[in-house]
Amino acid sequence: MAVYKKISLVGTSEKSVEEAIESAIRRAALTLRNLSWFEVKEIRGSIDxxxxxxxxxxxxxxxxxEEEEPI
Amino acid sequence: MAVYKKISLVGTSEKSVEEAIESAIRRAALTLRNLSWFEVKEIRGSIDxxxxxxxxxxxxxxxxxEEEEPI
Amino acid sequence: MAVYKKISLVGTSEKSVEEAIESAIRRAALTLRNLSWFEVKEIRGSIDxxxxxxxxxxxxxxxxxEEEEPI
Amino acid sequence: MAVYKKISLVGTSEKSVEEAIESAIRRAALTLRNLSWFEVKEIRGSIDxxxxxxxxxxxxxxxxxEEEEPI
Amino acid sequence: MAVYKKISLVGTSEKSVEEAIESAIRRAALTLRNLSWFEVKEIRGSIDxxxxxxxxxxxxxxxxxEEEEPI
Amino acid sequence: MAVYKKISLVGTSEKSVEEAIESAIRRAALTLRNLSWFEVKEIRGSIDxxxxxxxxxxxxxxxxxEEEEPI
Amino acid sequence: MAVYKKISLVGTSEKSVEEAIESAIRRAALTLRNLSWFEVKEIRGSIDxxxxxxxxxxxxxxxxxEEEEPI
Amino acid sequence: MAVYKKISLVGTSEKSVEEAIESAIRRAALTLRNLSWFEVKEIRGSIDxxxxxxxxxxxxxxxxxEEEEPI
Amino acid sequence: MAVYKKISLVGTSEKSVEEAIESAIRRAALTLRNLSWFEVKEIRGSIDxxxxxxxxxxxxxxxxxEEEEPI
Amino acid sequence: MAVYKKISLVGTSEKSVEEAIESAIRRAALTLRNLSWFEVKEIRGSIDxxxxxxxxxxxxxxxxxEEEEPI
Amino acid sequence: MAVYKKISLVGTSEKSVEEAIESAIRRAALTLRNLSWFEVKEIRGSIDxxxxxxxxxxxxxxxxxEEEEPI
Amino acid sequence: MAVYKKISLVGTSEKSVEEAIESAIRRAALTLRNLSWFEVKEIRGSIDxxxxxxxxxxxxxxxxxEEEEPI
Structure with a gap:
């Protein structure tokens, strides 16, 4: 049966929560295959x-x- | 005194967190009266x-x- | 070394989560200096x-x- | 073997926590049979x-x- | 977009955690369509x-x- | 839109949970306006x-x- | 320096939360000395x-x- | 009214979650009477x-x- | 002194919780050495x-x- | 009966957890009277x-x- | 298979978190055998x-x- | 905008919480660049x-x- 891995990322955006999520996933997709779901754990930000x-x-x-993929 | 019920729904949207919330509430309003407040419990999503x-x-x-409403 | 204080606010908006956050921070900035970060603790809302x-x-x-600031 | 359902209610009272609990349960008993236990999840209230x-x-x-009861 | 509902059930079994889960889901399927996923929230039991x-x-x-389904 | 502040208080009473809540709110009302809601976070006590x-x-x-109120 | 032990009890009452707390503490005091504080962890109950x-x-x-007390 | 005590145990098994639970309860029953319920708090294990x-x-x-039982 | 890393995996099985755990650990052992313990964080599943x-x-x-192992 | 207020501070130190706690409390004591207890909520830090x-x-x-103290 | 018990203690120290932990464990070792691990649940303290x-x-x-040890 | 990754490590020390934290970070710095912050999730230990x-x-x-870094 399939085995999945979960990693923890922090996406950032000047504009919105959604843009921060999407930037993290776009970055992850550069070096990871088969991205399947995400779960938001915290929303925070910086103030000047x-x-x-x-x-x-x-x-x-x-x-x-995948079969032969290092973890 | 008034008694309230809370139900748990999952709204979905291709675009934003707010649209997902609003779609769930619009759907609930089709068959439930007196909707009064919501609390977000989780934000998650799927990736292709x-x-x-x-x-x-x-x-x-x-x-x-309401008085005579089945729970 | 620096000492920070954290306060708890509730921002509101008719439109979006981000606008609610920003309205709380704009209000806080009227009477507080050095605002530095925020953490979202709950997202909820009212329904008519x-x-x-x-x-x-x-x-x-x-x-x-700041040095001489009352807490 | 038996299967149970749990629902979430909010009872209210001007006087006490116990009266709020009991008002929710009395209301539930109007349309539900076999009520068996409750668990308090939050205590809150309004102030004028x-x-x-x-x-x-x-x-x-x-x-x-029960056997034939819709969920 | 699709909207989902989540309900809370307690399945029971004399034998195993899995049998308790499956008995709850079999019961739910008698009166609910489109059951899609479950999440275990608590494991407990009685002792004689x-x-x-x-x-x-x-x-x-x-x-x-579904479209016309009461919530 | 309105912005709210939340503060954390500990009310005490020799007699009941409700009296402890009410004593904290009565004290808060001496120097704060617009008190609107409370949320119980912990119930504890001392034993002799x-x-x-x-x-x-x-x-x-x-x-x-309020508009001009320091936070 | 002093060392404290915490134990977990369930007090019961037909009447109120406070009476349930006090019955547990009265029982504990029969065989334990130096009871010093309590923390409520759950409030629940049974319904007929x-x-x-x-x-x-x-x-x-x-x-x-105490010095020589078994734990 | 009855007063209950809760203790925390760790049961172990080479085979299954249920066997680990049952081994802890069997051990508890050797020196404790009136065991009435259990709640699983964590599931973990060792790997070689x-x-x-x-x-x-x-x-x-x-x-x-029981009446005269030391706590 | 030793330093450990924890990763998050999701094991799956058609049959049992234990088989899902074991399939995740067997998969991890293909590319990781020194696996030492696991902690269950969530149990869930799909329904057709x-x-x-x-x-x-x-x-x-x-x-x-290990000494020279990339993290 | 007495009423207490709780505030949330972040103490910092280059050296230890205890020094960070003590620096926050020393700072609080400059403008607050009757400091009575603290509870650690998070330990974190920065890395260069x-x-x-x-x-x-x-x-x-x-x-x-105190009696006349603004909250 | 082995069965373990977990008890809850509060260690105290004027100096450090570590000294508070060690004082609780030293005290526990006076009347308990086979102490094997500890988990910190809360760090707090008093201020004068x-x-x-x-x-x-x-x-x-x-x-x-142990085999014959009362729980 | 920048994307960050969070990994979970367990540092160990015979002496103190701080030394355990620092040993984990020193080890991480051997194969990871740009380490920026840490958050303590659990403090525990072994007893002989x-x-x-x-x-x-x-x-x-x-x-x-970094741009080209595998995740």
Missing amino acids: GRRVTQYQVVLEVGFRL | GRRVTQYQVVLEVGFRL | GRRVTQYQVVLEVGFRL | GRRVTQYQVVLEVGFRL | GRRVTQYQVVLEVGFRL | GRRVTQYQVVLEVGFRL | GRRVTQYQVVLEVGFRL | GRRVTQYQVVLEVGFRL | GRRVTQYQVVLEVGFRL | GRRVTQYQVVLEVGFRL | GRRVTQYQVVLEVGFRL | GRRVTQYQVVLEVGFRL
């Missing part, structure tokens, strides 16, 4: 004293391990 | 290998029970 | 029976205490 | 500026499903 | 003084709501 | 060896910030 | 189909260990 | 590099205290 | 409308890092 | 690529409110 | 208005039960 | 019957992913 300057979304991303 | 294909938001929705 | 009328985001906001 | 005006107790109520 | 007499598994079961 | 001598209830109290 | 028949309060009770 | 060598189940076991 | 078709167990697996 | 450069301890600090 | 006067560490301590 | 023989600190370590 008066305005939100960055949304930071901690998410877990799950993907199916 | 490289891009987010669906936001899934688990939310609890509270509504006031 | 059929539609979301308000997003409510509970967040903790951290800021560096 | 200076005094508690309502206790709100979120509770889960468990009951045994 | 010296031996386990019943495994009780609290689980949430998710299913897709 | 054989009897409960004090109920201690940790609660968060939310109130709407 | 239509009415609460018993409040059950799970609490941890802390007490100072 | 390539295979599970032991399931370890942390569980809380509840039992009614 | 009426029957459990797959147990999915999320677990963390710990292993000792 | 290879070494811990700062311990950051999030703690809640409780103090008794 | 301006300085930490005591670190209090809540920890669970696990030990293997 | 009477004395703490090892502090074990589970921590998450975050680092910025």
Whole structure:
């Protein structure tokens, strides 16, 4: 039966929670295959004293391990 | 005094967390009256290998029970 | 070494989670200096029976205490 | 073997936590049979500026499903 | 987009955690369509003084709501 | 849109959980306006060896910030 | 320096949360010395189909260990 | 009214979660009367590099205290 | 002193929780040395409308890092 | 009866968890009276690529409110 | 297979978290055999208005039960 | 925008929590660049019957992913 791995990433965006999620997943897809689902674990961000300057979304991303793939 | 019930729904959207929430509430309003508040419990989604294909938001929705309404 | 304080605010918006966060932080910046980061603790909202009328985001906001600042 | 269902209710009272719990259970008993146990999940309430005006107790109520009962 | 509902059930078995899960899902399938996934929330049980007499598994079961289905 | 602040208080009473909650809110109302809701976070107490001598209830109290009010 | 032990008890009452707490502590005081504080962990109860028949309060009770006392 | 105590045990088995639970309860029954229920708190285990060598189940076991029984 | 790494895997099985755990660990052992312990974080599964078709167990697996091993 | 307030601070230190806690409390004592207890909520820190450069301890600090003290 | 018991202790120290842990374990070893591991559950302490006067560490301590040992 | 990865490590020390944290980070820095922050998740340890023989600190370590770096 299939085995999946979950990794923890933090995506960032100046604009929105969704853009932060998508930037993390786009980055993950550069070196990982079979990305299958994500789970948001934390939403936070930085402020420069008066305005939100960055949304930071901690998410877990799950993907199916292939036969010969190192973990 | 009033008694409320809370149910757990999962709304989905290809676009945003807010659209997923609103789709769940619009659906609930088709068969439930007196919807009053919601609480987001989880934000997750599916990926087709490289891009987010669906936001899934688990939310609890509270509504006031009417006198004669079955629970 | 620096000491920070965290306070708990609830921002609201008719439109989005991000706007609710930003409204809380803009309000905090009116009377607090050195706002530095935020952490989302809860996302909830009110419904008028059929539609979301308000997003409510509970967040903790951290800021560096200045030398002589009362806590 | 028996199967149970748990539902989530919010009982309210102007007076006490116990009265809020009991009002939720009395209401549930109007349309549900076999109520068997409850678990308090949250205690909260509203304030009119200076005094508690309502206790709100979120509770889960468990009951045994009968053979032919719709879920 | 699809909307799902999650309900909370307690399955029981004299023998194993898996049998308790399966008995809850078999019961749910009698009156609900489109059952899609489950999540175990608690594993507990009763003892008659010296031996386990019943495994009780609290689980949430998710299913897709159909167009016209009451919630 | 409105912004709310939440503070954390511990009310105490020799008699009951409700009295401890109400004493904290009465005290808060002496110097804060617009108190709007509370959430119980912990119930604990002290014992003098054989009897409960004090109920201690940790609660968060939310109130709407006025325009010019310092946070 | 002092070392304390915490034990977990479940007090019961037909009437109230406070009476359930106090019954557990009175019982503990029969065989334990130096009881010092308690923390409520769960509030639950049983229902006979239509009415609460018993409040059950799970609490941890802390007490100072004496020099030669077995743990 | 009855008072119960809960203790925390770790049962172990080379074979299954259920066997680990049952071994803990059988051991508890050697020196404790009135064992009444259990709650699984953690499931973990040891690996010898390539295979599970032991399931370890942390569980809380509840039992009614008798009149004169030391706690 | 030794340093360990923990990774998060999801094992699957049509039959049991234990088989899902063991399949994840067998897969991990193909490319990782020194596997030492596991902790179950979630038990869930898929349903084809009426029957459990797959147990999915999320677990963390710990292993000792060797001197020169990339993390 | 006494009412207490809890505030949330982050103490920092280059050296140890204890020094971070103590620096937060020393700072709080400059403008708050009656500090009575603290609870550690998080331990974290920053790294400059290879070494811990700062311990950051999030703690809640409780103090008794005086009669006329603004909250 | 072996069965373990876990108990909950609070160690105290004027100086450090580690000293509080070690004092609890040294005390436990006076009347318990086979102490095997500990898990820190809470770190807190008392303040005399301006300085930490005591670190209090809540920890669970696990030990293997011997054949004939009362629980 | 930057994307970060978080990994989970367990550092060990015979002496202190801080030394366990620092040993994990020193080891991570041997094969990872851009280490940026850590979060303590658990503090535990082993006992040889009477004395703490090892502090074990589970921590998450975050680092910025470089352009071409495999995840």
